[in-house]
Amino acid sequence: SxxxxxxxxxxxxxxxxxxxxxxxxxxxxxxxxxxxxxxxxxxxxxxxxxxxxxxxxxxxxxxxxxxxxxxxxxxxxxxxxxxxxxxxxxxxxxxxxxxxxxxxxxxxxxxxxxxxxxxxxxxxxQAQTQYVSGIPRAGAFGGDPSPKTAWGVFVSIQAGVRLQLGRESLEGVRVALQGLGAVGWHLAEFLHKAGAKLVVADVDAAKVARAQAELGAQAVGVLEILKADVDVLAPCALGASLNAQTIPQIRAQLIAGAANNQLATVEDGDALQQRGICYLPDYLVNAGGIVSVAREYRNEGEESAVMAEVSRIGERVAELLERVKREDSTPARVADAWARSKLVKPV
Ligand code: NAD
Structure with missing residues (x-):
């Protein structure tokens, strides 16, 4: 409707x-x-x-x-x-x-x-409207939000791996990345630096070749990436990649990525849970970019303060997983209710 x-x-x-x-x-x-x-x-x-x-x-x-x-x-x-x-x-x-x-x-x-x-x-x-952000500023943070988005996804993966997979570090953790664009590429770099093993796919062959050369990534086809034998799946392309066709084929235990609207329907979140796959809701983990452009718009904070705020996404992931246990529900449903309870003017 x-x-x-x-x-x-x-x-x-x-x-x-x-x-x-x-x-x-x-x-x-x-x-x-x-x-x-x-x-x-x-x-x-x-x-x-x-x-x-x-x-x-x-x-x-x-x-x-x-x-x-x-x-x-x-x-x-x-x-x-x-x-x-x-x-x-x-x-x-x-x-x-x-x-x-x-x-x-x-x-x-x-x-x-x-x-x-x-x-x-x-x-x-900017010549037409003052209601615009994401513009580089001399001597201050701002501009392209994608590195901040990638950092928020990275800390979410860290939290999820620790709490759901029981592993303290990302060393040797296998992560499949769908999409190596603005966010996906930065995320791949953060993961590589933390010792994760990458499996990647992108429709753009040049990006895949670069990830192979620079990050030691294994390349698979765009139709194979969701089925990759990995611990973590990070959808960083477009929406609705988690649906009735793809969910039965997913082998990862944890899903956390930048793409908006990853679940085709809310029931797809239930289907993931039934398969024992922990899905961290996209709008929780990919908020780093909006935190950045919002602070830039209000002319608040410095780079380090914004990064610290983005890092708090990892704490929210931990809180969400606690709530999920308490409420015996799914991360998608609990996050939705939690967010809707906050759709009021902040005090
Ligand atoms: P982008 O366009 O830079 O990157 C998308 C990448 O996905 C491209 O490299 C593209 O070739 C690739 N791709 C497209 N279809 C594919 C497929 N079927 N399989 C594999 N790869 C495919 O976009 P971005 O800014 O990196 O954003 C990625 C996603 O994250 C989008 O859904 C976006 O809405 C979301 N997001 C982005 C930000 C941000 O800060 N840029 C913030 C929040 C959410």
Missing amino acids: LFGLPGQAAHERVLLAADEQTGLKAILAVHSTARGPAFGGCRFWTYDNELAALNDALRLSQGMSLKNALADLPFGGGKAVIIKPAGHFDRPALFAAFGRAVESLQGAYITAEDVGTTTADMLGM
């Missing part, structure tokens, strides 16, 4: 923004401003049709509400999707038009990078 599924809050506001001159077709979804202005990145992507883009924007923005709440940020949840125009387009002009759409919401939504958008896009938009 466009107005939310039963038991889920509907979106407060959804803007369809079109601009004939630049070819802009964007969806700006404000899910919740209960905690503060809706904050979430902008995806620039090719979609099969407009409904698919709308569905993506609605799902992603709801996820941002949960993510920002669990990360204790004073922001609500929102997300934007720009449908990539077919054929030639003027990128700066397109993002300028998008910036005007963001500005028209008068601060109800703040944007930043997501899949397909860059720091240059955010920088270019």
